[in-house]
Amino acid sequence: MALEPMRRTLDHPLPIHDLWDNPALLEWVERYVRDQMDGPRALHFLGLSRYLKYRKTSAITEPWGWKDPRNSFTLPLWLRLFPDARIIHIRRHGVDVAQSLKVRGEQGMASITAHYQRYGALAALRPKRSGFMESPRCAKIEGGFSLWADYLEEVENRLQALPDQQKLEIVYEDFLANPIEMIGPIAQFCGLDCGAEAARAGVADIRPSRALPHKADEELALFAKENAHVLARFGY
Template identity: 30%
Template sequence: MRPPFIIIGMHRSGTSILTKVLEKSGIFMGVVKDHNYEAMHFLSINQQVLWKSGADWHKPKVPEKLHWHEIPAQELFREHFRLNGRLAQWRQALRHEKWGWKDPRNTFTLDMWLAKFPGAKVIHLLRNEDDVVASLQKRNEVNGEVFAPELKDQDYCHQLCQDYVKQGRSYAQKLGDRYLELEYEKLRAQDPASIEALQKFTGLALKANFKKYLH
């Protein structure tokens, strides 16, 4: 299996749009995904690990190693592609397909994933903080979406955003050329330098238009 691409960044930063574009361009992002384009098995593991650490997506912290999930990398890979049986696994090995997943919680659980997938490449997406906070608070009032009373406090939301950005950037030195930081606004505007950097990082010719997925 190839090392995966792992997408990190604050919630409401445009990571869903980035994930859709990458999948349309050739990076498989999972058989079972939720409406935010997050692979359900990775999301579930992230959430369990945070809960064991006394944290949550809106009260995040880096989990201690004793709370890490122990599922082997190969088992996670097979679940990602739903590879049932040796024949399916053999066919997948021949394709040697690029793959990855997105979940903002990766921002705090990344050390666990890097231990399982040492060659992983990380894409960190940033967005204007005021826009993130506005989007976060708007979603917090939508029936059927996640809700947290803390998110009614604008100052709390700004600090939460800053915590995610700080944690995401903390991996840059460790990962070196396996870390790429991008700005949502530049991708949205089809900034040539940002598109080129993403293409070089992934080894893909991006086939989808970022504007297509804006809503």
């Protein structure tokens, strides 16, 4: 779900703080988002079958949710819309996050530039709003790492204000190491029934080898060492 009226981006999210200081604007943004969620655009989130069943997001009766790192900054708005929402925060090592953002940006740039080279001026018939790279800040490992720190600092401040029963923090690497042990408490937190068979099926594709891949890369391991003081601030 995108918040179009707010001019901030994935890699430069801080301007959204101005919204919280403007109650009149915040009310209009909230109204806009409600209308979007209960209008035809709900199809993009619900999918065809659920859209035909519910027609609008506010009518959903089954458990549902979404995953979006931008929630770290937009949480105050979502809690106005869903005051009883359960918040799960997944913390991952900052160097691995930064490297993932860098690789994703490179892949996106390769795809977009290939499209432009192939179609030339005709590519303007279907322009991409983010240009040749979605997140220039994350093109370098330093930029992605500083963005990770910005997000963690923001979400930690937001979570402090929530009661314990409304929030759950998970360390990504701990989950990869013991998924079968952690899936039950996660389901319980969400108010879901999760038997042993469902738990095994839910974590069948989890690969512990995905934890801390930066350690196998000499340059990334050195970067982690040089930024140990930042990592330590967030539990690494």
